[in-house]
Amino acid sequence: MTLQHRLSVVGDENDPNLDNKTPYEQLVYLLNNDQRYLKEATLNKRVGFYRIRGDLGTGNFSQVKMAVNSLTRERVAIKILDKTKMDEKTQKLLSREIKSMDYVKHPNIIRLYEVHETLAKIHIVLEYAPNGELFSKITTFGKLQETECRSNFSQIVSAVSHMHDRNIIHRDLKAENIFYSGKRIKVGDFGFSKCSQVGEQLSTYCGSPPYAAPELFKDEHYEGRYVDIWALGILLYFMVTGIMPFRADTVGKLKKCIIDGTFTIPSFVSDNCQFIIRNLLKRSPKERLTLHSLERSDWLEGQEFPKPLHSFELMAHHALHSSGTDEQQTIKCLNELGVTSKVIKECKDKGVRSNVTGIYRIMLHKLQKQKYPYLADDSTTHSSRDTSASTLSPSTIDGYSSKKKNIKTKVCTIL
Numbered sequence: 001m002t003l004q005h006r007l008s009v010v011g012d013e014n015d016p017n018l019d020n021k022t023p024y025e026q027l028v029y030l031l032n033n034d035q036r037y038l039k040e041a042t043l044n045k046r047v048g049f050y051r052i053r054g055d056l057g058t059g060n061f062s063q064v065k066m067a068v069n070s071l072t073r074e075r076v077a078i079k080i081l082d083k084t085k086m087d088e089k090t091q092k093l094l095s096r097e098i099k100s101m102d103y104v105k106h107p108n109i110i111r112l113y114e115v116h117e118t119l120a121k122i123h124i125v126l127e128y129a130p131n132g133e134l135f136s137k138i139t140t141f142g143k144l145q146e147t148e149c150r151s152n153f154s155q156i157v158s159a160v161s162h163m164h165d166r167n168i169i170h171r172d173l174k175a176e177n178i179f180y181s182g183k184r185i186k187v188g189d190f191g192f193s194k195c196s197q198v199g200e201q202l203s204t205y206c207g208s209p210p211y212a213a214p215e216l217f218k219d220e221h222y223e224g225r226y227v228d229i230w231a232l233g234i235l236l237y238f239m240v241t242g243i244m245p246f247r248a249d250t251v252g253k254l255k256k257c258i259i260d261g262t263f264t265i266p267s268f269v270s271d272n273c274q275f276i277i278r279n280l281l282k283r284s285p286k287e288r289l290t291l292h293s294l295e296r297s298d299w300l301e302g303q304e305f306p307k308p309l310h311s312f313e314l315m316a317h318h319a320l321h322s323s324g325t326d327e328q329q330t331i332k333c334l335n336e337l338g339v340t341s342k343v344i345k346e347c348k349d350k351g352v353r354s355n356v357t358g359i360y361r362i363m364l365h366k367l368q369k370q371k372y373p374y375l376a377d378d379s380t381t382h383s384s385r386d387t388s389a390s391t392l393s394p395s396t397i398d399g400y401s402s403k404k405k406n407i408k409t410k411v412c413t414i415l
């Protein structure tokens with residue numbers, strides 16, 4: 001295959017320096033010498049091997065863009081953080097986010113491909129979820145039917161179960177961090193996640209107020225797992241009703257409502273689902289349903305709970321010596337692109353901060369999606385982000401104004 005087929009932006013066909021080079025070498029050459037590539041980088045239209053294609057949105061700490069890898073042509077989401085605005089605390093959160101994402105391997109969790117650092121910015125290259133957020137879907141089309149809720153919720157529960165089995169707690173589960181890739185659910189945004197053992201007491205207060213468990217407001221310490229379980233209860237309530245169980249116009253009043261703990265569930269919600277919500281939203285953390293009993297509940301009977309993926313190498317230099325067929329096939333693809341064993345070994349020390357790691361992970365994921373039906377992108381979509389979801393105007397959830405207002409604001413210390 002020629003470079004013209006491979007690269008989304010091609011170089012000067014008459015440039016003799018491109019002759020006899022592999023696609024990888026050509027791209028590296030173009031990035032360093034071709035005026036168009038250099039200009040793209042200056043205009044923030046390029047980040048390393050990725051060409052920026054558009055905005056996906058802006059969060060509290062970052063901007064997220066859609067981009068295409070020039071070598072593999074796969075779409076990715078790039079979360080961009082401004083280093084000048086990062087204090088010690090946010091740097092710590094970022095390194096935890098990277099660590100947590102590398103620790104989980106599940107079909108319902110967004111994958112981390114690469115981290116690219118420049119003088120001023122950090123770029124986190126992630127699996128792209130093309131079909132928008134659960135939040136946008138509900139605020140646009142209204143509550144979900146229970147059948148759809150059951151299928152979506154079981155995927156979310158599987159993902160959280162896997163995190164907890166790996167001793168990772170998320171601490172920011174909410175509809176804005178649940179994405180669709182086709183009909184498949186992808187849990188993302190590990191910005192507040194933490195490695196935490198069973199029984200470990202935590203004291204940093206993270207998350208979004210409407211999803212915060214009562215102990216976050218009133219106790220000095222909390223156990224991470226129970227906070228995630230509470231957030232699942234809020235999320236499920238929101239999915240089946242389209243409104244939030246605890247509503248107020250200030251964080252102070254909201255805090256009071258949550259500590260008070262009284263909420264009503266509309267009568268159209270089935271008894272089995274009401275049972276789940278009431279038992280997830282128990283004031284006392286230890287009385288909340290466990291993920292195990294949730295999976296075995298009547299309401300989720302017959303649902304599929306996607307299993308974690310079998311173990312695979314995350315680093316190309318480990319894959320060189322792996323007996324796994326997925327890894328071997330991926331290395332073969334990399335070699336065809338000109339990413340030789342020598343190149344792979346040279347990048348070894350850079351770990352996730354290397355474009356070779358990015359290409360390896362993207363190609364491995366692509367291959368796995370082709371090979372395993374439970375990973376394949378389901379193209380039957382309810383709405384395409386490309387046409388609607390990314391440009392949705394934020395709407396109001398029963399008293400909570402949208403994303404832009406402070407009720408959605410993440411606070412790391414809840415007063």
Ligand SMILES: Nc1ncnc2c1ncn2[C@@H]1O[C@H](COP(=O)(O)OP(=O)(O)OP(=O)(O)O)[C@@H](O)[C@H]1O
Pocket residue numbers: 056057058059060061062063064077079110126127128129130132133176177179188189403408409410
């Ligand atoms: N992997 C992804 N694939 C597709 N879109 C994404 C991905 N990650 C984030 N986005 C989109 O990018 C936008 C910004 O995301 P980000 O997580 O930074 O902010 P947020 O969730 O709106 O706010 P917060 O700062 O509270 O997390 C959102 O609209 C989100 O849907």
